[in-house]
Amino acid sequence: MVDFNKIAKKWQNRWEKDNIFATKISKNKQKYYVLEMYPYPSATLHIGHLRNYSIGDCIARFMRMNCFNVLYPMGYDSFGLPAENAAIKNKADPREWTESNIKAIKRQQKSIGLSYDWSREIASHRESYYKWNQWIFLKMFEKGLAYRKKSPVNWCPSCKTVLANEQVIDGKCWRCSSEVEIKDLEQWFFKITKYAKELLNDLDKLRDWPEKVKIMQKNWIGKSEGTLVNFKLKDTDENLPVFTTRPDTLYGVTFMVFAPEHPKVLELVKGTKYEKDVKKFINEVVIKEKFERTSEESEKKGMFIGKYAVNPLNNEKIPIYIANFVLLDYGTGMIMAVPAHDQRDFEFAKKYKIPIKVVISSSDFDLNEKKMDRAYIGEGKLINSGEFNGLNNKDAIDYITKYIEKNKLGKKTVQYKLRDWLISRQRYWGTPIPIIYCGKCGVVPVPEKNLPVKLPKDVKFTGEGNPLLTSGSFVNVKCPKCKGEAKRETDTMDTFVDSSWYFFRFCDSKENKLPFSKGAEYFMPVNQYIGGIEHAILHLLYARFFTKVLRDLKLTKVSEPFTRLLTQGMVTKDGAKMSKSLGNVVDPSWIIDKYGPDTARLFILFAALPERELEWNDKGVEGSFKFLNRIYNLVNDKPKFRKDINNKDKFIISKTNSTIKQVTEYINDFKLSLAIGSLMELVNSINRYKKQEVNEKIYHECLKDLILLFSPFCPHISEELWEKIGNKNYISMEKWPKFDSNKINKKAEELEELLHNTISDINEILKLINKKAKKVIIYSIPKEKSLFNENKELLEDELDLEIQVYAVNDKDKYDPSNKSKKAKPGKPAIYIE
């Protein structure tokens, strides 16, 4: 038995010793940047990782063999909740915990022979990386792209800490099961909305992105055109801006609704008799109805908050409500409600007995406020609308908007569903936000020369509040401006910040004057990005946003980071996503231990097309292992050689060549499982071919091409076989075989198939009738008759029978009583005597 693990180790050591996968800037070679989404460093590799890397390494090796200067790096997305949880739970030091995880996963990555340039490794928790997060933050702050505003968080009153959505289970804290509350905090945002238009429009440029991802991003950005109307808070000058696509119904507004979690709401009810109920309502809606509240059918719930607004067109006094169906995220987080002409508003008005006012008349029926049983959303002429009466409502949209703009009551605007990116996290294990608060000078950015703001080590992980607050040395600082006593910002950055530009850093991972420089100029954009479909929106959108910001900071010329995108499907088990809580996570290391890395890689790639979801089942692992053995034995077995060239040789040349064409195309299209299927067919053909004497030169040519084609999938065994057939160089650095259309011989391939099928059929029949036969009569179509005759001896040898061949329309030999004479192309009728 061949020890594939030993072979793997041998070649991994040699690759490392000769450092063959290190990449440099090269003027003579075209660059190609392949990147897998860098992983969160968990201690063990799972099936999804294996799939991700096997795909990436296959592409990287393929492109390298196609003479590109391939950049293929690896790093770790190493900030985040799990390290902090480990610190709280096991008193582990997050730094040590993370580094030891990185060590563990890296060892496993190395064990599968991925052709990374390890010298470029980065990890986002290291100062040399997160320093640049801070640097970029400061640049964005200067440009007004980083700003502070109030925003609600999940708050556990008993743990006195902010909870991630993941930590809220059925409205309760995951640790202590207390009811979670909503609390407003002043937090940092990135102004991604400033780039909404470009992020939307540039999707069209991404020709090599999956359509589904582009659609999801488009819907997420969610552009809509409408009018911003400023209502006034009654008896004040304060504006309450409302976004509407229906300014034509402005005279029909009978109430206004805020999203319950709108920061303004608590301000408005503070100290009033409504305060207590409002707070209760907010918690209920925001936490428990997180998604369900957007349903058209779900029950409309709300309450009056004791304040009024003023309609800017007719100065009517309008009561202000809060309700579950209004979302903070969309528009301005408040709406004008027109119950007569909007179904949701109508239902709400009916329930809370709010007046309904018709402002659009229908030509089909009389609309009566008291009798209406649903909103009228059709077209019509404006009524009860002052000077706009009589206008068609579609035209009125324009007229009224113009009127509003003229009188400075609002403006025409484009609204996006996309909202600014909240980057503040009240946690330890992330990049400190480089800001200092001074009583005198206000918000003061940390001067660039003082970067990085390092994460302190004198902190306590109690599970209560942000650990950073427990470090006096971190919190208490001198103001950089006035040198007075000041406090440091204790929020850290969302880990999505780290992953939004790491692909630039790989190009210049050791650069220490800038986040990146010349290397990025040469290597960016990423030609091929590979990662899970679950990142289709957030990560990819943030990375696109950052790239545009960095471009506007003149750090790069690139506008889009990823030219081509492959979103790999999830690996599921028992019909469900693999997760720790379900206990169905599969660790592939046993496959590697038992069969070696090549088998593991081959199997995961062969199991399904990369883009598709894959239901995990390890039953087929044996099959991939068998295939490796077949290739290995094929190369090691020496057939008998001869000098002349016959049809069989022509066939195998042709077959090898069509396989080159097919495998190349398949890899280009990511149809990796199909590429492996073609290789399996080729191996079958060569095995059959070498049963008899073969032409030595041709046989070796075919083997050579086969191993080359196979090497991106199973590099270790390919190196071994490459050496065995007498090569001194690395196959990893060898050139990809070229398809030669002159070598294609369709006739030879068809003939081979025809003869092979015929022999199989005859054997099958012999077996069925279970008797000795002397003679086989083949009725073929006339075109194929000569083929059979030419190969009669060969067939006779193989079958040990006498062969007679007739064409079906050969009248002399045609026996009408015999129904066996029907023949099809490629499938002759067979008669056995």
Next chain:
RNA sequence: GCGGGGGUGCCGGAGUGGACAAACGGGCUGGGUUUAGGCCCCAGUGGCUUAGUGCCUACGCAGGUUCGAAUCCUGUCUCCCGCACCA
């Protein structure tokens, strides 16, 4: 709930208007090799029927478009991904 995908033989999965009972593998059955087993090699594998031929049925379910549908449309069930503090 909203947005995006998927459902094909015993199993993993190819096939996205005709050439397809369905690539390639697994499993199973039979044969070869072997003292035997394993490995390996070859073949078969929806149902019925004749050795050859032919018929029927199948692509979650129900309809529709088409000369023709797994493939296009409509409805429906179900699973997966995302929903902005998991990464």
